[in-house]
Amino acid sequence: LTLILREEVDLLEVDLADVVITYIDHLERRGELDLEAATEFLVLIAALLELKSRLLLPGEEIEEVGLDPGEAAEELLVRLLDAHRYRAAAAHLQTLLEDESGHRFRSAPPPAHLRKARLHDAHAVYAPAVLARAIGGLLQLPPKVDLNHVTIHKVTVAERLAHLRRLLRRGVFTFSEAVAQADRVTVAVTLYALLELHKQGEATWTQDTPFAEIEIAATGGMTTVTRLTA
């Protein structure tokens, strides 16, 4: 952990895979490869990876995204504390389980003759439509799956850029709206197009929490629209 943090290099220039391997090698040479340390290290590396991927995206706009080193450190801290918290909770669960190890439960099914009366007390509580719906859902072929897997996907970044710009002209919209009913490839390409828009300074987005909805808005500089149409 310390070793990584002490690395006085720009996160963007670090090959994280190298760091991981070097670190593990280092620990092994010193005969110190214990799981506790390795786990903490992995949490940290995962967080670094996420930060790095974000740093890579917007080019010079690091400050705007709120990732000055201080805040980056703060975010890492939150991550590490979270991991520690749940590891402690896990230890507590282990203790509970151990305390319970002397209590066994009967697993015998009740004698059949005591269960026979069940039918008399049964009422219609479920709607048969539930079953029809479930089977209907299972019958559905995944959308467009055959095409996507057999041929090269037909969605281009240019198409999705045009699509996003159309939406931008109408105002603020969410990512879900942008990819409504789209297949997975389209979703991915749309995301790529969105990153491109951000890089060009045409759009910004906000997302309150991870996994939450992404809101996309124009930055105002609509003049750049014509610049990139490839």
Added chain:
Amino acid sequence: MITETDELERTLEGLLFLSSDPVTPEALADAAGAEFDEVVAALQALREDYDAQRRGFVLRELAGGYVLSTHPDVEPAARRLLARPRTPPLTPAQAETLAIIVYLQPVSRPEIARIRGVSAESAAATLLERGVIEEAGRSSFGAVLYRTTELFLKLFGLGSPAELPEIEGFDPSPEFEQELRDRLLRAGDARAGVGATTGSEAQPSDAGA
């Protein structure tokens, strides 16, 4: 006044409580670390205690072993408890599993898993336990087959499996079942194929970040 249970009796009581089938006094003696004669005497004492204290269960000697079972007096109440079908809302996994069974019965567990794209083990176990499905022999490959029960029909208010609602966009025909089965399996395989190539779906945080 309180009678403390003798240590050996207590151990035997615990062991019998755990065993659904009769246990031989030899096995009990081994487990309890006691002599055969002591064990037989302790079991005798336990049995008399249960009777005298009018407990809710009795100790019986069956098939060369000992087993605890409920006292016959408790059976009416037990029937009321166990007869109440447990009907919490079906989870999506249970609804899917049950739907496959009712439309294709008899159907094997591997087939259900293939259609759903994920294991149906725990859903099937719950449905079995609640008595809405039951085993119906084995397929030619030795897999357990399932079918629905009479309780299932009652809980869904159906007179017979033939009264099931029609599946939207699906024409009932003489080949109905075979075709339905084929189509379900095709869709299941297709889903499995999709799952295999889109591991990235498991990381929506990338998309959100």
Added chain:
Amino acid sequence: MITETDELERTLEGLLFLSSDPVTPEALADAAGAEFDEVVAALQALREDYDAQRRGFVLRELAGGYVLSTHPDVEPAARRLLARPRTPPLTPAQAETLAIIVYLQPVSRPEIARIRGVSAESAAATLLERGVIEEAGRSSFGAVLYRTTELFLKLFGLGSPAELPEIEGFDPSPEFEQELRDRLLRAGDARAGVGATTGSEAQPSDAGA
């Protein structure tokens, strides 16, 4: 001297003997044809009797219901008779995954992986298979959500997940947090070119470069 068991207690004892999963006092009252309050009082009396008489089993309140389990004193003999431990222990990965699920439920696998920093796939699969967690629908991104089950509560001796200490109770000590913060901020400063020399003599820093 012999104490006769009260009729209601006797019935409840028989019912609990038959039920391997916790039964709510409401269900017991229905089956026994008694009032809720009477049932709760009788269960309390039964529990005290079992303790005082040092019986082989105890009455416990778990997962929102009542269930009988063996007394821990019987465990050595039970292990000899059944030749297996009650529940295999959890690996650290399984325990962490379970902790995240019980505190954040319903929670998706990617979220668990995010907190743990490593994939939770195989741990979650094992927990599912053991029945301590179950699927709870899907998130808006299509990821399967997990929650804990009644079996989890039963095995961990809990009445409900709310009985667990608040997650904040597991916060690292303020000293530890401060230490982490210092280290991280130092690293941040270093990267920004401020105070790049702080503490670098404390440990060899060549290993990662």
